Every structure is written in C-alpha cells, then in structure tokens.
Amino acid sequence: MRRYRADLHVHTVLSPCAELDMGAFDIVSRCRRERIDIVAVTDHNAAKNCKAVKEAAKESGLEVICGLEVQSSEDIHVICLFPDCDAATAFENWVWSLLPPVKNRPESFGYQLVIDKDNNIIEEVPFLLVQGIDATADETIVQAHKNGGVAVLAHIDRPVYSYVAVLGLIPENLRVDAVELSGRLTKEEALLWREKTAGRTIIRSSDAHRLDDIDRGKTTCFLLERPCFEEIAMALRNEAGRRVLWPWE
Amino acid sequence: MKISEILRQLGATVHVTAGLDRDVEVGVVGDLLSFIMGSAPEGAVWVTIQNHVNVAAVAVLKEIPLVLLASGRTPSPELEDHCARESIALASTGLDAFELCGRLYEMGLCGSRRS
Numbered sequence: 001m002r003r004y005r006a007d008l009h010v011h012t013v014l015s016p017c018a019e020l021d022m023g024a025f026d027i028v029s030r031c032r033r034e035r036i037d038i039v040a041v042t043d044h045n046a047a048k049n050c051k052a053v054k055e056a057a058k059e060s061g062l063e064v065i066c067g068l069e070v071q072s073s074e075d076i077h078v079i080c081l082f083p084d085c086d087a088a089t090a091f092e093n094w095v096w097s098l099l100p101p102v103k104n105r106p107e108s109f110g111y112q113l114v115i116d117k118d119n120n121i122i123e124e125v126p127f128l129l130v131q132g133i134d135a136t137a138d139e140t141i142v143q144a145h146k147n148g149g150v151a152v153l154a155h156i157d158r159p160v161y162s163y164v165a166v167l168g169l170i171p172e173n174l175r176v177d178a179v180e181l182s183g184r185l186t187k188e189e190a191l192l193w194r195e196k197t198a199g200r201t202i203i204r205s206s207d208a209h210r211l212d213d214i215d216r217g218k219t220t221c222f223l224l225e226r227p228c229f230e231e232i233a234m235a236l237r238n239e240a241g242r243r244v245l246w247p248w249e
Numbered sequence: 250m251k252i253s254e255i256l257r258q259l260g261a262t263v264h265v266t267a268g269l270d271r272d273v274e275v276g277v278v279g280d281l282l283s284f285i286m287g288s289a290p291e292g293a294v295w296v297t298i299q300n301h302v303n304v305a306a307v308a309v310l311k312e313i314p315l316v317l318l319a320s321g322r323t324p325s326p327e328l329e330d331h332c333a334r335e336s337i338a339l340a341s342t343g344l345d346a347f348e349l350c351g352r353l354y355e356m357g358l359c360g361s362r363r364s
Contacts, residue, residue, distance in 0.1 A: 166283070
C-alpha cells in the first residue's frame, strides 16, 4: 500500500464557466507538474471530455477517473465518479434525460466544447449544462450507485450549490460515499467541518476551472494498492486498509 | 390568527393536521434551509417550495408550527411522516410563493422586521 495524491474535482472546456486553457493535454501536464497521481474529470452535468483527458494521459503516469458534477433540482452539486467511460456515459444519459431544454448562450455563459485528446473541437453542446436537473440530490446519489459509481457531496463549506447550504444538514442515513471541502479552507476551518460531519469521509479538491487552480495543496492523499477507481471507492468507504488521509495534516 | 383559519381561507390541501388551533402572527419565506435556520423568527409560518425531509428538522429547530408548500409542490412521504411525528402542520397549495405571501399579509401576518 502506498500514498497517491488525488484531485477528484476538475473541470474542462466542456464546462461553460471553465477557462479555455482547460484542454486535455494541458490538464495532464499541469497535474504531473503538481505531482498529482489521480485526477477526476467532473464537468457540470456532463462526462463527454473524460475520454479526451484519459487518452491524453496515456503513458504519462496520471490516472484519470471519469465523472460528472451533477446539479440537482435543489441546485446542490454532487460529484459522481465511475469505473470507466462507459459507466459515466450511461449515467450521463440519465442526467441529460432530466436536463431542462434551455439553450446555451456562449456569449453569456461561455463555450461548452467537446474535445479530443489533441484539443480538436468535436462539437459544442447546444443546451445549457449549468442547470438543475429534474432529480433531487438524494435521487442523484441513488442513481450514481445504480450505475456502479460513487457519490461525493461537493464543496459542502460553500454558501451556494452545497448540500448543507440548501438542506441545512446531512441526514445520518444519507448513503453518500464522502463529502468534499474546498481547497482554500484553513486548517482551523476544516477541523470545524470535520466535527460537524463526524464519521463522514472528507476529501479536499481543487474544483479547478482554470489551469492555475490545479494545485498540489488542494488535493487529498489516498492510501491504495493501485491508483484506480475501485481502490478509491474502497478508500472512501474505509475498506480493507484503504483509506483517505486527513488533507490538512 | 389560528392556523385552521389560515388554511381555510387559502383553501390549501392539508397533509398533516397537528396543532391547527395554534395562533401565528409572523411569516417567513425561503428554500435554502441554512438561511431559514439562521433567520426565521420562532413560531413563524414558513412558505417554501422545498419538500425535502430536512424541512421538518429545521421547523422543529425554529419552533415553526406550519409549513406551507407553494407552487403545487407536494410533500415527500418522509416529510409528511416527520411533520406528523413532530406535530408540525403541513399543507400545500397551487399558489406560488409570491401570491401566497401576499394572501398571508392580507390576513394580517407580517415579516420578522415588524414583529
């Protein structure tokens, strides 16, 4: 078992709010520069750029996890991670079937670009990805599990788009695999959240929307046999010696 | 004003009938539970479109006797159960939150600033 450094929340040019420097190869090389071993690609309500980053990372030593950051009907963000691109795509189909038919206006919201590993633009997603889908956060978590994935409550410390801000508290019986705290929290702030969420696995992620946001100091150390989805899922559940190390140590 | 009278005048669908003879004078509106937890006056009628089970927990915390779901939202079965257990009246209406607050204001209820 050894330590792997992971950032499980990174956007690409598919997210309208992300900068255009979030290309496939660019994310891979930035992660390597920051000595990050595992990165999860988590665009808003979409998984279409996971493949590009995964292919760009081949032979780089960086492990790429396929995921999405779902926005629920209550405007809560939930990170959903999957074993492979196919599972993420199946889940994405469910998400898109529940997405309101509102067109994207790139001049207001930004471009939503699907790219290949060489950053060639394959298509622009025409409908707006940053909207709440017609499913609650709790329903989203259940569906992610049905599709073989894990679910993490995103940035629960923030005043918007967080489970705690919208729903006040995390029910004890909520079957979420972990909660995420923002990379910018101080150690003292993070400790307060640890008290408030006693018993929950806590990870720290960058939620990077531009390359400079990808930062070793905004990641989480995992104790794993191998850097892969299955091992991460075990660590989130604290199984068989796999575990998540406290990020603010 | 008695809760039963408010519900009668609104023509609301009542899901949990606990404590209908209680009096209320203040109202609050909001869907972010953290905001309601931080700012709702105790004993207020709460107008919201949020139908998550946590609504009951926040209502207990703020001693809210009546939750009114607006815009045709219906309670989840879990929310109904919890409200019944905690003796919180729960009703829904097709009126949107703006219209609903206007009606409550006409009935003499007010926001926290005037209470």
